[in-house]
């Protein structure tokens with residue numbers, strides 16, 4: 001579990017109110033301790049339907065800035081649906097319908113004046129299966145920048161993104177070769193570089209390591225922790241050990257699309273409030 005004890009990560013913008021001062025500055029530098037961190041994403045009474053079927057029920061969650069929030073729970077409990085609702089990827093599913101608020105910096109992303117394409121530049125996504133474009137490594141990462149059409153130094157941004165995705169050292173001499181020729185783990189890091197090139201604030205990851213071997217998985221886990229120095233990361237994982245290792249906050253969804261518990265990761269894994277969560281964590285079902 002990530003405790004930040006002496007590590008390089010610090011809590012961004014710690015917002016400490018008077019009555020929290022004593023506990024928050026008591027020398028406990030853990031990001032997942034009692035310190036209050038600004039939520040960058042707030043879900044309020046969020047319901048999601050596919051046609052007549054309700055996949056999520058009244059989800060309330062505050063996702064803190066520059067931390068790793070893990071979404072766990074058994075198959076079909078709505079983890080991916082919730083993840084996709086954050087950057088409106090559910091818009092791409094004809095029968096999906098969302099009610100309630102999903103706020104990004106206080107603004108409901110479902111308001112009529114929000115452009116979902118612009119939103120997805122701020123809230124990028126990495127999928128389960130690495131899906132590089134059939135283009136060069138360079139062009140994969142430059143793609144989003146060119147689409148944006150902004151006056152940016154594409155070369156510099158591509159290099160920075162590859163570096164942040166912990167891939168630059170491995171591909172520096174082959175930027176013109178196809179992204180599809182990389183290993184699975186490298187392809188996934190390329191997809192992460194592609195997601196971070198347009199300089200998002202939030203990165204959503206839907207089981208980014210589940211298709212990878214243990215070595216590649218471990219690299220992705222290290223990378224996720226590093227990314228949270230600069231980005232807010234929300235990650236769906238089936239792997240409870242992975243959630244325990246890399247996340248600061250954990251949300252446990254259970255069958256039927258209910259969020260049963262959301263808390264600091266160490267609390268969820270060591271002393272959950274709900275018996276159902278304890279049963280799930282200890283493998284009694286799921």
Ligand SMILES: Nc1ncnc2c1ncn2[C@@H]1O[C@H](COP(=O)(O)OP(=O)(O)OP(=O)(O)O)[C@@H](O)[C@H]1O
Nearest residue numbers: 050055073074075076077078079080081082093095
């Ligand atoms: N495109 C879709 N059309 C219709 N129903 C869907 C669609 N996507 C998901 N669902 C349904 O919504 C519910 C939640 O699915 P979701 O994929 O969000 O769960 P999950 O927890 O991510 O599952 P898994 O761990 O198996 O990926 C399920 O009952 C699923 O069948």
